[in-house]
Amino acid sequence: xxxxxxxxxxxxxxxxxxxxxxARSRALSAWLWGAVGILLLAIVWELYKFLGPSDGVVIGGxxxxxxxxxxxxxxxxxxxxxLLQPVTRAEGSPPLWAAIALAALTxxxxxxxxxxxxxxxxxxxxxxxxxxxxxxxxxxxWIILSQxxxxxxxxxxxxxxxxxxxxAGVEWQDWMSVALIASYLAFFPIAVGALRGLQSxxxxxxxxxxxxxAGYWPTLLRLRFPASVPYLLPALRLGAANAVIGxxxxxxxxxxxxxxxxxxxxxxxxxxxDPSKAWAPIFGAIALGLVAAGSVAVLGLLLKDYRxxxxx
Amino acid sequence: xxxxxxxxxxxxxAGTDSVSVRGVTKTFAxxxxxxxxxxxxxxxxxxxxxxxxxxxxxxxxxxxxRLIADLDTxxxxxxxxxxxxATRARRxxxxxxxxxxxxxxxxxxxxxxxALPLELHGVPAAQRKARVAELAELVGLTDFADRHPxxxxxxxxxxxAIARSLAERPRLLLMDEPFGALDEMTRERMQTELARIAAxxxxxxVFVTHSIPEAVFLSDRVxxxxxxxxxxxxxxxxxxxxxxxxxxxxxxxxxxxxRVTAVREALHGVPVPVAGREEx
Numbered sequence: 001x002x003x004x005x006x007x008x009x010x011x012x013x014x015x016x017x018x019x020x021x022x023a024r025s026r027a028l029s030a031w032l033w034g035a036v037g038i039l040l041l042a043i044v045w046e047l048y049k050f051l052g053p054s055d056g057v058v059i060g061g062x063x064x065x066x067x068x069x070x071x072x073x074x075x076x077x078x079x080x081x082x083l084l085q086p087v088t089r090a091e092g093s094p095p096l097w098a099a100i101a102l103a104a105l106t107x108x109x110x111x112x113x114x115x116x117x118x119x120x121x122x123x124x125x126x127x128x129x130x131x132x133x134x135x136x137x138x139x140x141x142w143i144i145l146s147q148x149x150x151x152x153x154x155x156x157x158x159x160x161x162x163x164x165x166x167x168a169g170v171e172w173q174d175w176m177s178v179a180l181i182a183s184y185l186a187f188f189p190i191a192v193g194a195l196r197g198l199q200s201x202x203x204x205x206x207x208x209x210x211x212x213x214a215g216y217w218p219t220l221l222r223l224r225f226p227a228s229v230p231y232l233l234p235a236l237r238l239g240a241a242n243a244v245i246g247x248x249x250x251x252x253x254x255x256x257x258x259x260x261x262x263x264x265x266x267x268x269x270x271x272x273x274d275p276s277k278a279w280a281p282i283f284g285a286i287a288l289g290l291v292a293a294g295s296v297a298v299l300g301l302l303l304k305d306y307r308x309x310x311x312x
Numbered sequence: 313x314x315x316x317x318x319x320x321x322x323x324x325x326a327g328t329d330s331v332s333v334r335g336v337t338k339t340f341a342x343x344x345x346x347x348x349x350x351x352x353x354x355x356x357x358x359x360x361x362x363x364x365x366x367x368x369x370x371x372x373x374x375x376x377x378r379l380i381a382d383l384d385t386x387x388x389x390x391x392x393x394x395x396x397x398a399t400r401a402r403r404x405x406x407x408x409x410x411x412x413x414x415x416x417x418x419x420x421x422x423x424x425x426x427a428l429p430l431e432l433h434g435v436p437a438a439q440r441k442a443r444v445a446e447l448a449e450l451v452g453l454t455d456f457a458d459r460h461p462x463x464x465x466x467x468x469x470x471x472x473a474i475a476r477s478l479a480e481r482p483r484l485l486l487m488d489e490p491f492g493a494l495d496e497m498t499r500e501r502m503q504t505e506l507a508r509i510a511a512x513x514x515x516x517x518v519f520v521t522h523s524i525p526e527a528v529f530l531s532d533r534v535x536x537x538x539x540x541x542x543x544x545x546x547x548x549x550x551x552x553x554x555x556x557x558x559x560x561x562x563x564x565x566x567x568x569x570x571r572v573t574a575v576r577e578a579l580h581g582v583p584v585p586v587a588g589r590e591e592x
Contacts, residue, residue, distance in 0.1 A: 204411055
């Protein structure tokens with residue numbers, strides 16, 4: 001802790017706030033290293049494809065490195081080039097990248113709905129667990145247990161249950177089953193992170209609120225929620241990643257059309273004739289995950305005041 | 313025994329003590345049996361009076377403060393603040409409180425931290441803004457109103473905490489070693505400021521401290537406590553005079569050193585008669 005003698009003499013030097021130029025160059029170098037990483041991956045890919053045996057590296061009957069044929073490992077430029085070509089040879093077929101982008105956006109939308117549902121459920125669970133210790137003891141083991149249910153087995157059941165639901169004339173759509181499964185994966189880290197965050201205020205702060213005769217709701221609003229932000233943001237990011245994975249896997253196992261999960265399966269089936277095409281939805285899924293995590297990072301920027309270090 | 317005159321025109325009915333502690337005992341249940349933290353405490357703090365609680369660790373001075381603040385309840389005895397039970401006084405926001413740690417909310421600016429109690433009690437925004445500006449001025453942090461706590465030094469954070477404790481013009485201030493974590497120079501400057509603020513607002517102060525000079529410099533009466541069980545062993549009047557300025561000259565006055573000696577001897581249990589000491 002530094003102590004300035006004369007407070008009027010000048011602003012206290014904030015150790016953490018960096019001049020904007022340094023921050024900008026740091027952000028720039030982060031992007032640069034990211035690009036270098038991708039480039040390095042492409043070089044390693046091509047280098048192994050060039051040097052490795054075409055049947056892969058097999059030791060004692062187990063293949064520990066993949067085959068290097070064009071079928072198993074297409075060239076990087078082939079995979080990129082394929083993205084620019086039409087999906088099929090049929091007349092008026094859109095370029096592959098557009099089809100991938102559309103499917104990724106569809107999945108992103110479903111995952112976002114799942115994430116929102118997971119957010120509401122997760123925070124509601126955290127609130128009741130924070131409020132009543134007994135609920136925490138009773139509920140937390142079940143919440144952890146819920147995540148051990150195998151998702152792939154679960155998805156078709158949800159779909160068949162959903163098809164029987166008809167609430168007030170609103171018919172249950174297949175994408176809702178997918179969103180529900182996404183939310184099932186997303187709520188878990190959010191519930192756990194929010195609980196830790198809501199429990200994080202120091203005793204001095206809770207006692208201060210007590211001396212102000214502030215009840216449960218004012219304390220929640222002015223102290224517990226703001227204090228939970230540093231715990232909540234990583235949980236939300238995990239939740240977003242989980243929602244994307246959940247949505248893709250659920251699309252695959254329920255056979256939902258239109259999403260990236262469906263394209264993954266469909267194009268993998270065409271891999272023997274068009275090996276580069278099978279990689280396109282994989283890139284799409286990666287981009288999808290980055291966008292989802294990036295959106296939470298933007299949220300973190302908006303809430304930056306709530307992420308300041310604890311002042312003593 | 314109101315040493316300082318109240319100027320802020322509070323609605324206190326004359327003759328009501330700020331704090332009245334009667335026969336208070338506090339025992340904590342632990343695994344190895346009950347621990348007596350306080351035993352048979354009687355203490356009265358008059359309107360506008362500055363009282364310091366001093367004693368070694370474990371003498372229960374902080375516990376006594378927490379009981380007055382209704383952060384804990386006594387095992388036996390009664391505590392009244394402005395003639396009402398401590399719980400009522402807390403609900404009525406009759407006191408302001410500051411702890412050893414500033415306890416600022418890191419996501420709030422200096423101004424928003426000072427405004428917190430006002431916000432919680434529904435003071436309109438315009439009024440809140442005016443009051444916050446006034447308080448920032450009082451503690452000399454006007455230029456820092458938009459900073460966040462992590463951009464302030466420890467002394468400045470503590471001043472924000474004091475401004476916050478004064479936000480609702482309480483007639484009683486409870487302070488638990490508020491300067492304990494500060495370096496000596498900052499500490500002395502803060503003491504001078506607190507003495508000025510207490511005089512300006514006319515609030516009574518109960519001030520827990522480890523430091524003998526701090527207790528003597530600030531208070532009208534120094535309450536000396538001893539541990540195991542926590543008891544009041546002596547109450548020493550500083551008796552510097554009604555309008556004695558609490559400034560650097562007092563720190564070097566002979567009467568100041570007299571009282572420091574008296575408090576030290578009371579703490580160490582050596583009975584030496586000194587003018588101005590009063591046995592209770």
